Amino acid sequence: MQAPDPFILLNQLIVIKEAEQLQQGTALKEHFRETYESLKPINILKSTFKKASSSPNLKSQLTNTAIGMTTGFLAKKLLGGSSSNPLIKLVGTLLGSFVGSKAEDNAEGIKSLGSFLVNKVAGHNSK
Numbered sequence: 001m002q003a004p005d006p007f008i009l010l011n012q013l014i015v016i017k018e019a020e021q022l023q024q025g026t027a028l029k030e031h032f033r034e035t036y037e038s039l040k041p042i043n044i045l046k047s048t049f050k051k052a053s054s055s056p057n058l059k060s061q062l063t064n065t066a067i068g069m070t071t072g073f074l075a076k077k078l079l080g081g082s083s084s085n086p087l088i089k090l091v092g093t094l095l096g097s098f099v100g101s102k103a104e105d106n107a108e109g110i111k112s113l114g115s116f117l118v119n120k121v122a123g124h125n126s127k
Contacts, residue, residue: 064107071110072100 037043052058076096083089103110 063111064104067107067110068100068104071103072096075099 038047055061073096076092079092079095083092
């Protein structure tokens with residue numbers, strides 16, 4: 001039995017390594033393209049929105065925030081919105097922010113109070 005020719009073995013190894021290099025180069029280019037696309041600002045915003053919208057508590061958080069903002073806005077308007085005095089407007093803004101943050105923290109209680117009042121009003125209208 002003859003020993004294999006080292007030149008033939010070397011050429012076969014070169015062909016195998018060139019094929020591996022081509023495959024790895026293609027994979028590297030694809031990975032680079034995916035990374036480049038994911039770092040575009042619009043794609044970052046899309047992925048952030050997708051993650052945020054898949055949050056199970058999103059609806060509850062949005063409702064609580066809306067309750068807090070609405071309550072704060074109403075408090076600001078009631079406490080100093082119609083005044084031309086800058087000091088009263090400032091106090092109204094500060095109190096509105098405070099009331100809004102407290103309302104957001106206690107949104108569940110406000111929701112239950114609101115549904116109770118709606119039921120009472122609806123009950124009085126049906127009689």
